[in-house]
Structure formats: C-alpha cells, structure tokens
Amino acid sequence: MQFAVYLPPQAEQRRCPVIYWLSGLTCNEQNFITKAGAQRYASDHGVIVVAPDTSPRGDDVADAEGYDIGKGAGFYLDATQAPWSAHYRMQDYVARELPALIETHFPATDARAISGHSMGGHGALVTALRNPGRYRSVSAFSPIVAPSQVPWGRKAFTAYLGEDREAWKAWDACELIATVQERLPILVDQGGGDEFLDTQLQPERLQDACDAVGHPLDLRIRNGYDHSYYFIASFICEHFIFHMRRLNLAR
Amino acid sequence: MQFAVYLPPQAEQRRCPVIYWLSGLTCNEQNFITKAGAQRYASDHGVIVVAPDTSPRGDDVADAEGYDIGKGAGFYLDATQAPWSAHYRMQDYVARELPALIETHFPATDARAISGHSMGGHGALVTALRNPGRYRSVSAFSPIVAPSQVPWGRKAFTAYLGEDREAWKAWDACELIATVQERLPILVDQGGGDEFLDTQLQPERLQDACDAVGHPLDLRIRNGYDHSYYFIASFICEHFIFHMRRLNLAR
Numbered sequence: 315m316q317f318a319v320y321l322p323p324q325a326e327q328r329r330c331p332v333i334y335w336l337s338g339l340t341c342n343e344q345n346f347i348t349k350a351g352a353q354r355y356a357s358d359h360g361v362i363v364v365a366p367d368t369s370p371r372g373d374d375v376a377d378a379e380g381y382d383i384g385k386g387a388g389f390y391l392d393a394t395q396a397p398w399s400a401h402y403r404m405q406d407y408v409a410r411e412l413p414a415l416i417e418t419h420f421p422a423t424d425a426r427a428i429s430g431h432s433m434g435g436h437g438a439l440v441t442a443l444r445n446p447g448r449y450r451s452v453s454a455f456s457p458i459v460a461p462s463q464v465p466w467g468r469k470a471f472t473a474y475l476g477e478d479r480e481a482w483k484a485w486d487a488c489e490l491i492a493t494v495q496e497r498l499p500i501l502v503d504q505g506g507g508d509e510f511l512d513t514q515l516q517p518e519r520l521q522d523a524c525d526a527v528g529h530p531l532d533l534r535i536r537n538g539y540d541h542s543y544y545f546i547a548s549f550i551c552e553h554f555i556f557h558m559r560r561l562n563l564a565r
Numbered sequence: 566m567q568f569a570v571y572l573p574p575q576a577e578q579r580r581c582p583v584i585y586w587l588s589g590l591t592c593n594e595q596n597f598i599t600k601a602g603a604q605r606y607a608s609d610h611g612v613i614v615v616a617p618d619t620s621p622r623g624d625d626v627a628d629a630e631g632y633d634i635g636k637g638a639g640f641y642l643d644a645t646q647a648p649w650s651a652h653y654r655m656q657d658y659v660a661r662e663l664p665a666l667i668e669t670h671f672p673a674t675d676a677r678a679i680s681g682h683s684m685g686g687h688g689a690l691v692t693a694l695r696n697p698g699r700y701r702s703v704s705a706f707s708p709i710v711a712p713s714q715v716p717w718g719r720k721a722f723t724a725y726l727g728e729d730r731e732a733w734k735a736w737d738a739c740e741l742i743a744t745v746q747e748r749l750p751i752l753v754d755q756g757g758g759d760e761f762l763d764t765q766l767q768p769e770r771l772q773d774a775c776d777a778v779g780h781p782l783d784l785r786i787r788n789g790y791d792h793s794y795y796f797i798a799s800f801i802c803e804h805f806i807f808h809m810r811r812l813n814l815a816r
Contacts, residue, residue, distance in 0.1 A: 351602030351798065547602065 390437030587681030641688030
C-alpha cells in the first residue's frame with residue numbers, strides 16, 4: 315500500500331494531530347495532495363495530513379471491469395465475499411493498521427480527524443461512526459451517504475458483502491446514524507451543481523437520518539459547485555478550521 | 566488553442582487585472598490551474614488568471630521525438646525554421662493574440678502581469694523583456710534564464726531558430742537584459758534542490774546579467790525545494806502579492 319503524508323513545519327518541534335483524507339472512486343493517494351491545495355492550511359494549523367490509496371493494489375489483487383468496482387473502488391469496507399475478501403480489507407487498514415503505523419513512525423499524536431470525498435466521504439462517515447472514540451472530528455465533501463440506496467453502493471456492496479442487505483447496514487452512514495451512541499458532529503459540503511447529486515449522493519437522506527435521532531449535522535449545499543477537486547479546494551480551508559477546533563481540545 | 570481562465574468574484578462587479586501564467590515542458594493549460602492552488606490568491610486579490618497551452622496543437626502541427634521539442638515545448642518564441650515556422654508562433658500568441666482576446670471577451674483590464682515555470686519562466690522573462698510597456702510586472706519560478714547556454718535551450722533554438730546563434734539573442738533573457746531600456750523589476754524563486762539547477766537553469770547567469778547593467782532582480786534560492794508544482798504552490802502567494810503591488814498602481 316502507498317500513502318501520502320504531509321508533515322507541517324511544527325512537526326519538527328513536537329508531535330502533531332492528524333487529518334486522514336479518503337479519496338473517491340478512481341483515485342489513489344496522489345489526488346488530494348496534488349489538487350486540493352491543503353498543505354497551506356496544514357502548515358498554518360500544524361496538522362499532519364495522511365492520504366491513503368482507495369483500494370488494495372498489486373497483480374494478485376482481485377479486480378473487475380468498471381471504475382466503480384475493484385481497484386480504485388475499495389469503499390473502505392472489509393469484504394466478506396470471494397474473491398474480494400482476500401485483500402479488500404480497507405476498513406481495517408484505514409481505521410487500525412495505518413494509524414498505528416503513522417503514530418509509530420511519524421511525529422503524530424493519537425488525536426485523529428477523518429474526512430474524504432464521494433466514496434471517501436462515505437468512508438470517512440462510516441469509519442468515524444463504526445469506531446467510537448477513535449476520531450475527534452469527521453467531515454465529508456459530496457459523500458455517498460446511503461450506499462445501500464444508490465447504484466454505486468448497491469453494486470459495490472453486492473460484490474463485497476453479498477446479497478444479504480442486513481449485512482450492508484454496518485457500512486451505510488444513514489443506517490449507522492440511527493444506532494450509534496457517540497454523537498460526533500458531522501460537517502458536509504455538497505455542490506449544488508454536482509452531476510451525481512440526485513442519482514448517487516442524495517444528501518437529504520443524511521439530513522433525515524440525523525434529524526430523526528438528533529445527530530448534529532452541518533450540511534452545506536454550495537450552489538453552482540460540481541463534484542471536482544476545484545470544489546474541494548474552494549472549501550477545504552473551512553474543514554481544517556472545523557477539525558482543528560476539536561483536535562486542539564484537551565481530552 | 567485551449568487556455569484556462571480563472572475569474573475572481575470581483576469580476577462580477579468590475580474589470581480586473583490579469584496575471585498570465587506560462588507552464589513548462591510537457592505541460593498544457595491544465596497544470597497550473599490544477600496543481601498550484603492559485604485560485605485562492607486570485608480570489609483574495611481580485612485578479613484574473615490566464616494559463617495558455619505550451620505549444621500549438623493539432624494533427625497538422627509539426628512534432629518530433631522527445632519531450633523537449635515540438636508539442637508541449639513551444640518555448641514561447643516565433644519559429645523561423647521549417648517545419649516549425651508554420652505553427653510555432655507562441656510569442657505572437659502569448660503577447661498579442663491571447664491578451665487581445667481576453668481583453669475583448671472577459672471582464673479584464675489591460676493591466677497585465679506575466680509569470681511562469683521553467684520553460685514558462687523563460688517565456689515570462691523573454692515576453693516581458695521583448696515587449697516594453699505591455700506588462701506591469703514579471704516573475705518566474707525555476708526559469709531557464711540562458712537558453713543559449715544550456716541543453717534544453719540549445720536543442721530548441723537550433724530547431725526553431727536555426728544554427729545562427731545571433732538570432733538566438735532575441736529569445737534569451739540574459740542577452741536581452743543587457744539591451745532593454747525598461748528596467749521592470751524581476752522576481753525569481755528557485756529551488757535549491759532542483760534537479761535541473763546546475764544543468765539547465767543556472768540562475769547565477771541571470772544574477773550576473775542583471776548586476777552588469779543594474780537591472781532590478783530579487784532572486785530567492787529556496788533550500789530543499791525541487792522543480793515540482795509543490796514548490797510553486799509553496800510560494801505562489803508571494804508572487805501574487807508582488808504582482809498586485811504593481812497591477813494596482815495607477816498609471
């Protein structure tokens with residue numbers, strides 16, 4: 315697995331908190347660090363940024379036709395179905411193996427925030443919701459909030475988790491919201507001109523799920539913005555401020 | 566020809582000045598707008614950014630083997646040698662045709678700054694030096710300052726301009742510095758860890774040429790930085806401040 319790490323200048327003097335960034339379909343560990351312009355804000359705030367790849371890689375890793383399944387499309391879950399279950403254990407990697415590695419080999423504290431885009435927005439939400447206490451803060455850009463209900467999610471979950479939709483609930487942010495005890499506030503930015511808004515993203519489902527149980531959500535629909543990294547670059551500054559408020563709180 | 570334009574929010578209310586950005590070898594109009602993180606600063610300052618391609622394009626345009634000649638490697642000059650002279654008129658395009666188009670079809674003033682990277686740094690310097698009065702400000706990242714003296718420049722100039730090295734002087738920043746009347750201040754950022762520093766860039770030649778005639782130059786060697794867009798993203802903010810001071814001056 316390859317991953318990208320940005321160390322701010324402050325990390326030369328002391329351990330720093332970490333924002334984990336999960337990218338979307340077709341991406342790898344390069345997209346965020348090349349196109350989001352986030353290093354400026356990481357440097358200002360003194361926070362490490364870690365961007366993993368979006369799936370296992372390698373010649374012996376299962377793959378399939380289509381950009382939305384297999385390599386580049388790991389959906390940040392632990393697959394249970396062959397052939398995927400052999401390598402597609404992205405949740406275990408993102409929530410456990412990678413933070414353990416980062417906190418051992420880099421000047422990082424265990425104060426963690428998590429964010430992501432599209433499939434990675436789903437990944438950030440689900441990873442925070444499934445792991446109470448592990449993250450101090452969570453946000454997303456243009457997330458897939460209800461994968462069980464939309465084509466991208468149904469295709470991936472059927473392949474990785476099987477036909478039993480009960481098993482999908484543990485990987486669906488809108489389902490998880492109903493059951494979690496930890497009410498970690500969620501920030502979501504969503505472009506109002508996003509070409510996937512109605513078919514794949516449907517942020518109103520997350521609003522409804524949060525309203526139903528009183529889960530704190532700040533959902534911002536940004537008129538005219540699309541699904542691209544230009545959208546992310548326009549608002550990533552506000553996500554860093556949001557995360558840093560919580561990362562800097564004393565436990 | 567394709568080019569990229571960023572319009573800041575201020576352009577909805579009034580005409581804005583323009584920074585032209587010239588990219589380096591192998592690039593097109595996308596590199597700067599995707600990777601430099603400059604929109605943030607253009608928005609802050611109320612300046613339009615225009616990024617042209619680096620060469621003519623199309624099936625009928627001459628090309629050759631190698632990333633440093635032909636398409637993607639126009640060197641911002643007007644070629645005189647066949648087959649290049651048919652389409653490779655990048656200086657005329659960048660200094661005349663493109664600004665005329667921008668100032669007609671976009672809410673732009675005629676207050677122009679020019680900057681660029683590597684081959685595009687050469688392009689920015691040469692374009693400003695050759696066109697006194699047309700630019701209010703010029704800067705460069707990691708520019709080829711003396712193309713007549715280094716492999717990239719010698720190869721391109723031999724192809725585009727022919728064997729007569731006298732003809733090269735009109736396209737070589739260090740040669741032009743000696744003869745120009747307009748002493749437009751130059752800002753240059755150069756990575757001290759740039760892999761092309763000694764072989765292709767040699768910024769000390771520009772320092773010597775400026776010192777010899779008293780041309781104002783602020784040459785900053787940035788230790789540890791390489792030739793990448795990460796370097797540009799790290800210091801582009803300072804170039805915008807530099808350009809805006811002059812773009813905002815009343816004539």
